[in-house]
Structures are given as C-alpha cells and as structure tokens.
Amino acid sequence: MNSYKSIIKADYLQRTRSYGFLVTLLVSVCLAYTFVPATGANYSTVRVGNFIGENNAAWIGHVTAIMASTFLWLFGYYLVNNGIKRDIDTGVGQIVATTSISNFKYLLAKALSNFFVLLTITVIVMVMALILVVMRGRDYPFDFKQFFFPYILTTIPSIFFVSVLAVFAEVIAGKYTNLQNIGFFILFIIIINITNTAGPGIHWFDVLGTRALTDGMAGTVNSQYSNTLENVSVGFIFSDQINAKYFIFRGTNWPVDFILGRFVWIVIAFLMLLIAGRIFHRFDVKERDTTKKKRKNADIIETGRSLKEIHLSSIPVATTAYGIWPFIKIEFRMLIRKGPKWFWVINLGGFIALFFMPLTPAHQIGLPVLWFLQINRWSDIVTKERYYRTNYFTYAAYKPLQRLLTSQILSGILLSTAFAFPVIFRYVINGEYSTVISIILGAIFIISLSVFSGIISGGSRLYEIVFFMLTYANISVAPGLDYFGAFNHGIAYMAIMSGIICTVLFIAFMFRKFEIRNQ
C-alpha cells in the first residue's frame, strides 16, 4: 500500500511542481473570486430567473461548488488528460511495463493523481469561497453543512469522474488526441444540455451533480415568492444584475436519489477503469500499430547498404539565402501534416459546409467549430521544437527570432485564414468588409494566442484549455469573448482586437528572445 501511495505521490508531484501549475492555481484563485459577484456587480454567475441569493454561507458554498464542478469539468479534463502520454514520451512507461503493477492499479494511480491535481484546485476555490463568506456574508450565521456539503456531494465526485474519464479516453483513443479533444467537447455540451433540461429523475444521471443544488435554489425562490420558476442560469452572465431581486437561500435538503446518484457515478468510474485495464496497451504501443499505414511506415531496417563517405570537395558551395519563404513553406507543410490524413475529410466537409450554410450560423458557429477542430494543429506551432528536441538546432540558427518565429506565425495565419475563406468570400460578395477584417483578425488572434500561451507556458496545454473555453463561450453566445467578429465588428472592436494581438505577440517575442539565449 505504501509503495502504491508513493506512485500516486510521485505522479502528483511531477505534475504540480511546475510553473504552469502555479499559473493554474493563480488563475483558479482569480476565477474563484469572480464566482461570487459583489453586490451591484454587472454580472452574475448563478441566477434563478431574475433572483440572486443573498451572500450567506449556503449561497456562496452552493454557487462556488456549482461553478467549480462545471469549470473543473470544462478545463480539468484538458489539464489532466496526458498522464499516460507523458509516460510514453518520457520512456517511463517502458519501465512501468516491466514492473509487477497490474494495469488496473496503474490506471487507478493515474486517475487518483489526476483527482488530487483537481482536488488541489477545488481546495483553493473552497478557501477563496470561505474568504468571500467572511468578506461578503458577515450578516449571516455560518452554516457549516450547507457550505461544505455542496463540495463533498457535487464537486468532489464530479472531479473524480472526470479524472477517470481522462484516463479512460487516453486508453481507448490515446493516439488520437484530436479525437479525444473534440469528443470531450461534444460530450460536455450534451451533458450541460441534459443537466439543464431534463426532468426531476435527472438526479440519478447528473454527472456534474449541480442539478439538485439548482433545484434547491429554484424551490426556495418559488416558495418565498409563489413563483413556478425552473430555469436556473449557470455561468457568467453580464450586465443586468443591478435589477435583480435578492432572496435568502438557506440550503438544499439533499434528496436521497441525488446522494445515491453520486455514488453510482463513482461506481461507474471504477467500472470504466476495470474495462480500461483490460484493453490498456501497457506501453506496447508499436505492437498495436496494425493499420496498413503503420505497416507501410514500419521502422526502417538497413540491410546491405553500400557505405559511402562525404567528400567535402565534391559538395557544391553553399549559397546564402536569409529569406523566410522556405521556412514558411516547411512550417505550413508541417501544419498540414499534423494529425491523421482522414481528418482532412472532416475538414473538407466543414469547409464546404461554410459555403452553403446560412451565413450567420456559418460565421457564428461553423467557423469557430472548424477552427476548434484544428486545435492540435495550432497548439504546438511554437512549442514543437521543445517537444521534438530540435530546439538546439533552431535556436542556434541565424536570427531565429526574426526568421523562424515570424515564419511560424505567418504559416499559422495563412492556414487559419484559409479555413475561414468560405465565410470571408461570402462577406466580400455581400460587401461587408468590416466583418471580413474582423474574421481575419480572429484568424490572426487564434495563432497569436497559441504563440503567446505556448511560449509563456512552454507547452500546448494552456492553449488547448483557453481555446476550448473560448470556443464553448462563443457557441454559448457569451458576450465579451467574441474574437472573430461574430457579434461585433465595429471600429472599436477591431482596435481592441488589434491591440490584444500586438500585445500578446510582443510579449511572446520578448519571452522567446530570452529563451533562445538561455537554454
């Protein structure tokens, strides 16, 4: 048992002892602070119709637990879904494979490590919520049970399930990270819709565990104001809180079916691990590559080659050429080749659909989804050198900052703009040039964001999380996050977008400059 604890501990420590995780914690603190708006703030996070709870321990505990459960599902998955991949990349997996640990135990260790990472963030959110109770809820007695129970019954089982789901997805689709990302995105949208719209029996199936809490809130409003409200909004809703009415929320009754439902999800999680244990490759990755393509590209074995030498005198003199066009060409080629070839069939389908869909949904939904489908393509534009360890070549090159980084950005923009071509073309035909500029700014923005987050964090994960949340927010028509002119394309908007792009690129250039000289 002690050695098993050591495995989980080591895995947890290697994930959390990073600059990136520190940034994640910092962001969590800021986010948790915004979960409970101050009185008079211009946004709300949880609202029953036009009602918002007074800031007491029960309300703050419920709101922050609901928000933590939802957000940790949303970005927690992307934060932890590379545990097995990391063991493959580092070679640790091959050592693990030779030990006596069973598949189930190894996967459980990975899931628990994921869980503790997300639990750390949950605890940070909870501490912040406690501080907010002290700051904003001083007029009410502290209800211990109604503050902590939402975390224990909603957030913690929720993050446990997503921790296991991340491991499960890695086992069944480990090589197809794009498929994992998109699959989770679709799953999340389905779950949110079911949680919000299903009838009372949802308590058994509510994986997020938020419905019982929001039902409790709606019930309180209905009993206090003789209403029949059912709709509870969860998420950042801007602008009109000032006109909202306040009610006193004393907590939830904790229905038995809800509590049992939470245990059911934990049992389902263990069953998923058992299934995953049965099909886990145990790092025998190449053995599983039985597709035609892989067989064709199997490792080259050199046989009977005639040995030659390099004759320096016969090699033509090198001609200097310091332009960046060859760079752009190869960077563009690498972007195109990223991911499986069959994925281009989906891309082509999406591209053609953008020509024929009604223009507004093509712009507001089709385009951000098509861009999101390329998340793996964008995410390592500037981090692949480190991942593939070519940085010693690239950083020792002639003017790497001005030539290499610039061409990486340009090739990315070229491709992101190409994906937007059908929508751009249709707006040009309509003579809506400001919208065209907004879309091009959006195409530049997604690449700039990738460059910025990649250089700042040193990996692709931060970008994946942010881009996922941005896409979800835009499909949900959240105001203020429209980066591609779907809802705003005035001069002020374009100026702000240009300013953001210039700022993030400037910071990225500065960081990369430092990085190049300090390997």
Add this chain to the structure above:
Amino acid sequence: MKLEILNLAKKYNKEKYGLINFSLSVENGILGLLGPNGAGKSTLMKIIATISQPTRGSITLDGIDITKEPNAIRKILGYLPQDFGVYPNLNAYEFLAYIAAMKGVGGSNLKQRIELLLEGVNLTEAAKKPIGTYSGGMKQRIGIAQVLLNNPKILIFDEPTVGLDPEERVRFRNLISDLAYDSIVILSSHIVSDIETIANEVAIMKNGHLITKGLQGDVIDQVRDKVFELVVDNAALPAFKEKKLVLNSIRKKDKSLVRFIADDQINGAVPCLATLEDAYLFLTR
C-alpha cells in the same frame, strides 16, 4: 580563425556552477574535450553555440564577442547537440531543407548539396521516408549531415559517435579530420579512443574547471613513466585498489593482470606505454 574563451563562468544557482573561470584558445584543428559527467563539457559547447548565456566572461571569434553578437558565429556554425530530436513527420530531405533555411542556406544548388550529404551519410535510400521511422543511428547521421549544410568554419560535436556502428565511427572520424584543415572542430566524447585518434589538442575538464589543455603528447607526458602492469592475487586485489589508482584489471583464474598508476615502480611491476585514457583517468581521479 581564432576562438578565445576568457574567464567564462556559468552559474545555475547559488551552489551550482557549470563552468568556473574557464579560459582557453583554439585555432584551426581538432580540440577534444574530455571529462566525467557534470564536468561542464555540454555547458561550454552550448555557450559557444550561442544557445546559452554565460554568467560572466567572454568568447571572441577573431575579436568579435559572440556572447554579445551571436549572429556573427551562427552563419558559420555547425552544431551537433548531444540530445537532439527531429520532426518525425518530415522526411530526411525535407528536414535538411528546413535546417538549411534556418542556417540561411539556399540557392539552386541546395538540392544537390542535400542529396550529396544524404549520400555521404548513407541515407539516400531512406531519404523520402518519415524520420519518425528511422533508427537511432540513422537519426544521428541526419544530425551529422545537418552540421555540414552551411560550410561551417566552427564545428561543435557533442558526443557525436553515440549510436554509430564501428564502420560509421571510422568514417565519421575521417570526415572530422578532413574538416579540420580549415575549420575549428570542438569535439566531446566519453569514448577516449575517438578523441585519441583524431584530436590534435585535448582539454580535460572536471567540475567546471579546465584541468589541462595541450597537444595530446603533452597531456600524456603527465603520466609518462607512471603506468605499470602487475599480476596480483585476486584475494589481494581489493586491498591493492585502495592503495593504487587501478586503470583496469583482467581476471585470469586466481590472479589478475592489473594496469595501474604509481609515482614509483613497485616490485614485479612492468612499465607500460602511457595512453590518453591513462592520463585522463589520472587527472580526473
């Protein structure tokens, strides 16, 4: 061409130094760097390759301080890092074209240049296959080919023979010798015989310090008349190892033939011709 390193230091944290007051100068020819793990060889090479900044000190190439003007050396630099990677979904030809672009090499004869280099490292047949399918030795040869793309005048090889089979090692050593006529070659290796065969000068490092630097003969002179061989009972071998610096021992039934270093000849010991490996082990003990 002259590369001068003066009082170079690299400090990683309060206690850990990669290099301490390191000074040496190199002219055309091959300088072999020897030292145990953590001696600072890779740190020194990274600083010369301009991908790491020294904490203090300077490196001048014909009078230009490359720590301040890195692009001055990058145009004529060929660098093979110890632990490098490749883009697996590019083929060898595309990868070399990519590195050529980085080095600022182009023109109409680039294609021919790449083809000849690939032929020279025996990768013509595999040139159109993704590098992700290559063996370790093939990747190492791609690394060697990329060094030569830009007619480099400063060549830095960090453990270049790792993964090469014996024939390839011989051919690589021949190549280095050819290059050294009009270039500065700095080469580090744990395989002392590689350095011994080709380097005209040797620098031995330990804990970030330069222990000695000079022509091979001068370095070996430091252990001349100090290397002996002696047949020792196996039972007495552990005690012997505690008293003397044993370079190697060959077991033969109850006895062992021991090669060791001592200031004075002991009874029954036979003097031996000192080698670079003897000098290295003696100086870094």
